[in-house]
Amino acid sequence: MWSSRINGTIFYAYQVCPREAWFYYHRLNPDKEHPLLDLGRLVHETSYTRARKEIFVDRLLKIDLFRGELVAEIKRSQRHKEAARLQLAFYLYYLKNEKGLEMEGVILFPRERRSERLKLTLELENRIRKLLQEMQETFSNSKPPPLQRCRWCRSCAFEEVCWA
Numbered sequence: 001m002w003s004s005r006i007n008g009t010i011f012y013a014y015q016v017c018p019r020e021a022w023f024y025y026h027r028l029n030p031d032k033e034h035p036l037l038d039l040g041r042l043v044h045e046t047s048y049t050r051a052r053k054e055i056f057v058d059r060l061l062k063i064d065l066f067r068g069e070l071v072a073e074i075k076r077s078q079r080h081k082e083a084a085r086l087q088l089a090f091y092l093y094y095l096k097n098e099k100g101l102e103m104e105g106v107i108l109f110p111r112e113r114r115s116e117r118l119k120l121t122l123e124l125e126n127r128i129r130k131l132l133q134e135m136q137e138t139f140s141n142s143k144p145p146p147l148q149r150c151r152w153c154r155s156c157a158f159e160e161v162c163w164a
C-alpha cells in the first residue's frame with residue numbers, strides 16, 4: 001500500500017530542484033500569476049484537445065492522456081527532458097506496483113513536434129525506488145534543502161521566496 005504524498009508534480013520538481021519540491025510537498029504554492037506557469041497551462045490546454053482525457057489516479061498522478069496502450073505526458077519544451085522522463089517512469093512505476101498495470105509511456109513536446117517513447121526497465125524501476133526513498137528523507141526534514149543558485153532560478157516561480 002502506497003503511503004507517500006509524493007505526486008507527479010513533486011516528483012518532477014525534485015529532479016529540477018529539491019528545494020522547490022520540498023516547497024510543493026509542504027504545500028507552499030508558488031505565485032499563480034507567474035508567466036511560465038501560464039505558458040505551461042496554455043500548452044496543456046491547447047494541445048491534443050480532441051484526444052485529451054486527463055485522468056487522475058489516487059490524487060497522485062495526473063495523466064495527460066492515453067494514446068492507445070501508452071501513457072502520455074505533455075511538456076512545454078525539452079528543457080527538463082530528463083526530469084520529464086523520470087516523472088513518466090514514476091507514473092509507469094506506480095501503475096505497475098499499485099494498480100497491476102504494465103504500460104509503456106510517451107512524452108509529447110507539441111511545440112517542438114517531437115515525442116519520445118519510454119519503457120519501464122528494471123534499471124529504471126530501481127532508480128525510481130531509490131529516488132522515492134531519497135525524497136522521503138528530504139521531505140521529512142522540517143527545513144527545506146539549503147539555498148543553492150542554479151540555472152533554473154531565474155525562471156522559477158519561487159524565485160522571490162528564495163532570493164528576494
Ligand code: SF4
Pocket residue numbers: 017019020147148149150152153154156157158159160162163
Ligand atoms: S528559486 Fe532556485 S533554489 Fe529556489 S526553488 Fe526555485 S530553482 Fe530552487
